[in-house]
Amino acid sequence: MGMTGIEIYKLLPQTNCGDCGVPTCLAFAMKLAAGQAELVKCPHVSEASKEKLDSASAPPVLPVAIGQFKTGGETVLFRHEKTFVNPTGIAVLVTDAMADADVDRKLAAFRDLRYDRVGVLLAADLVAVKSESGDAAAFEKLVQKVAGAVEEGLILMAESADLLSAGLKHVAAKKPLLYAVTKANADAVGTLALDNKCPVAVKGENLDEVIELTQKLASMGLKEIVIDPGSRNMKKAFEDQVVIRRAAVKNSFRPLGYPTIAFPCEMTKDFAEETLFASAFIAKYAGIVVLSDLKGESLFPLLVERMNIFTDPQRPMATEQGIYPVNNPDENSPVLITTNFSLTYFIVSGEIEGSRVPAWLLIMDCEGLSVLTAWAAGKFVADAIAAFVKKCEIADKVKHRSLVIPGYSASISGELEEELKEWKITIGPREAAHIPAFMKQYQP
Numbered sequence: 301m302g303m304t305g306i307e308i309y310k311l312l313p314q315t316n317c318g319d320c321g322v323p324t325c326l327a328f329a330m331k332l333a334a335g336q337a338e339l340v341k342c343p344h345v346s347e348a349s350k351e352k353l354d355s356a357s358a359p360p361v362l363p364v365a366i367g368q369f370k371t372g373g374e375t376v377l378f379r380h381e382k383t384f385v386n387p388t389g390i391a392v393l394v395t396d397a398m399a400d401a402d403v404d405r406k407l408a409a410f411r412d413l414r415y416d417r418v419g420v421l422l423a424a425d426l427v428a429v430k431s432e433s434g435d436a437a438a439f440e441k442l443v444q445k446v447a448g449a450v451e452e453g454l455i456l457m458a459e460s461a462d463l464l465s466a467g468l469k470h471v472a473a474k475k476p477l478l479y480a481v482t483k484a485n486a487d488a489v490g491t492l493a494l495d496n497k498c499p500v501a502v503k504g505e506n507l508d509e510v511i512e513l514t515q516k517l518a519s520m521g522l523k524e525i526v527i528d529p530g531s532r533n534m535k536k537a538f539e540d541q542v543v544i545r546r547a548a549v550k551n552s553f554r555p556l557g558y559p560t561i562a563f564p565c566e567m568t569k570d571f572a573e574e575t576l577f578a579s580a581f582i583a584k585y586a587g588i589v590v591l592s593d594l595k596g597e598s599l600f601p602l603l604v605e606r607m608n609i610f611t612d613p614q615r616p617m618a619t620e621q622g623i624y625p626v627n628n629p630d631e632n633s634p635v636l637i638t639t640n641f642s643l644t645y646f647i648v649s650g651e652i653e654g655s656r657v658p659a660w661l662l663i664m665d666c667e668g669l670s671v672l673t674a675w676a677a678g679k680f681v682a683d684a685i686a687a688f689v690k691k692c693e694i695a696d697k698v699k700h701r702s703l704v705i706p707g708y709s710a711s712i713s714g715e716l717e718e719e720l721k722e723w724k725i726t727i728g729p730r731e732a733a734h735i736p737a738f739m740k741q742y743q744p
């Protein structure tokens with residue numbers, strides 16, 4: 301936020317009515333300045349003040365929506381300073397110069413390559429549709445085809461406003477990203493974006509040209525802008541990403557305060573190298589990366605990298621509390637319990653799955669802490685576990701009353717037996733790697 305608490309206070313009604321949930325306007329102003337409150341909480345602020353405060357409270361990298369997909373909104377240079385906000389969008393490129401079968405294969409990959417990890421669905425987000433032939437009818441037809449297969453998240457790429465307009469004909473309601481405004485077409489493409497309320501990308505020959513273009517679009521009233529600095533050499537492109545983010549975050553330089561788009565697909569013909577470039581752009585600082593193809597061996601690692609970078613470092617990753625069936629268990633299958641730290645869930649459920657022994661896995665909400673940490677924090681202790689076991693209704697799913705606890709929580713087994721008098725408590729392995737051997741000999 302660019303304004304101090306006192307500067308914000310001067311723009312508030314100063315009536316201390318408390319309707320915002322804070323006793324005084326000054327306290328509310330201080331919260332706003334610290335980014336701990338939102339202006340909408342004050343229903344009495346004037347429109348004129350709202351406008352000033354809105355722009356002052358905007359994040360250094362402005363947010364952009366492409367249909368349901370969101371990019372930008374970033375406030376820090378390094379993830380550990382706070383958190384990154386909107387994960388880098390992964391897009392696949394299709395063009396009107398491609399054979400139909402190739403386009404179909406890429407759209408099928410876009411639809412089918414989805415991964416469930418830690419309860420989160422990982423998938424590519426956008427399809428970039430490019431006019432290479434310069435033929436408006438061919439571009440319109442391709443855009444229509446893609447729009448039929450992809451609900452949201454379109455990028456329309458063409459050199460002129462006329463071509464973009466042809467592509468936009470049937471998909472304006474999906475709010476695609478129009479790529480790109482250049483020096484040659486700025487007025488026409490800017491007007492097209494304004495008229496259709498679409499986000500727009502600028503492409504400059506260098507950063508000076510980008511600055512000129514974003515300033516021009518901002519003066520036309522466009523707020524949702526994405527930057528392509530134009531560099532296609534990896535070293536320069538990487539440097540541009542860092543310069544743009546630093547200028548926005550450290551220097552509050554508004555002309556570069558927009559999310560970026562990077563094109564690893566235009567930087568190399570080697571797909572493995574392209575994947576490596578995309579990986580670097582996900583780490584620093586692309587809002588969108590465009591790939592030439594989607595293949596599991598490339599997409600999955602990129603998605604996992606993205607997930608790791610864009611999780612909030614202040615909040616442990618957690619799995620939802622509940623009963624997880626593994627290998628189709630029945631009423632005689634063993635019951636194991638552990639905490640909801642995602643990594644714990646993943647490793648334990650993976651090892652049970654690998655053992656091929658059907659089992660019920662109880663995942664208990666311990667605020668995302670691992671077994672030992674949750675135990676030390678008083679969250680994975682006998683009375684809490686007993687309360688969860690009773691509440692989760694596992695007793696309705698099994699005939700026996702045997703519960704396996706993690707080896708690291710052996711010290712609570714006696715206490716747990718006291719709390720769960722009907723249940724026999726067994727101490728399981730300390731290390732997840734020993735679970736398969738344990739499962740093969742364990743009888744509930």
Ligand code: SF4
Nearest residue numbers: 316317318320325342
């Ligand atoms: S609601 Fe607005 S006017 Fe009332 S105390 Fe809060 S900031 Fe002040």
